[in-house]
Amino acid sequence: MRKVFVVTERRADFSRFKPILELISNDEDLDYDLVVTGIHLLNSYGKTINEIKEGGFKVFKTVEMFNDSVDRDSGAEMTKALGRVTIGLVDAIEESKPDIILSGFDIGANLAVSIAGAHMNIPVVHIQGGEVSGTIDESIRHAVSKFSHYHLVSNNDAKNRLIKMGEVPKHIFVVGCPSIDAMLSVNKSTPDEIKNKFDVDVKKKFFLVLQHPVTTELSDAKRQIKETLNAINKSGVPSILIYPNNDAGSQVIIEEIKNSNIKYFPTLSLNDYVSLLSYATTLIGNSSSGIHETATFKVPTINIGTRQQGRLRPENVIDVDYEEYEITGAINKILNDKEFQKNILYCENPYGDGNSADRIIKILKKINIGNKVIQKRITY
16 A cells, blocks of 8 residues: 655645545555645634544644744745744654655645655655746745656646656656646535625625735735725625735735725635635636636636736636736626627636546556656756
8 A cells, every 4th residue: 555645734735635635535555644734723824724624634743834923924934934844744754654745736835845755765746837827836836846756737738848847758647637626526505505604695796806925026015905906896896805825925915905895704615715716706816726727617817917927828817917907907808798708608727627636546556656766867
């Protein structure tokens, strides 16, 4: 039996690991050790480790990465957190003795576990490398790829980019984005249930808003979120705001959200998020969800700024700058452009079909995890 080591830092990565862990749980050839860290452990972000446990997932260890009492709104604190979690993960790996490290995406704790795995001669398998974006995520994602021995990518665009980065072509597998698997498996709430919980009528137009900080544009974070909030207020359409992740700049955004007159929630469960997203008139902000997932539900995305710059786009995405008038223009297009509304119904999602986890399980069971794969060499 192969043991797979997984670390989750926040809801964004756990939603993608979730369908994979569910399949591992029912596979006689695989087992997993799950470490929970990051904002999963913070009260200010809903202490979502409880949701993980309530979902039936066994937690091997918890590792402190952030602290509610510490000002996290800086690149320096992000770096210190990366150091803390690396030390804790090394201890957990030594105890677990896994056969494979399953890393993912562009999140700090997954960079830490990839560095640890590579140094400890454990094969690292990276999900969703090869994509392009803005903010610190871009650097983290490509760094994880260079520490990884196998790559499970969303599409051929990402595969070709990894080959250009010198990764071994036969170690790259196109599997799609596993978050789509998780979202399609959700038993969505009814309109009445959503009305009772969120006081929003999904039979009418409403916006879902999720805007994260861009770590390379910290000095502009306040203006950026104000432009978004002004456009939403001007539209007169009821909206639901979700707190950003806890990257540097997040506290500035949260303060502006709190000072707005728009309904907001610090965090949402996967079930609540999918239920709201599937009924929403549009998703506004700069979350990768707007690139990876909305096309599956035929929901338009207003993608603001540089955070997702360079990623392969479905046809439902409208790109705008951090300017109120551009966001307003995109809102008007979604509300009034009949041709655009019609095209949305037929858009395809280039990030997968909801069967990624099945493909990943088969790969985890068949890949060579012997010593020969540990020594990496660039291919050019």
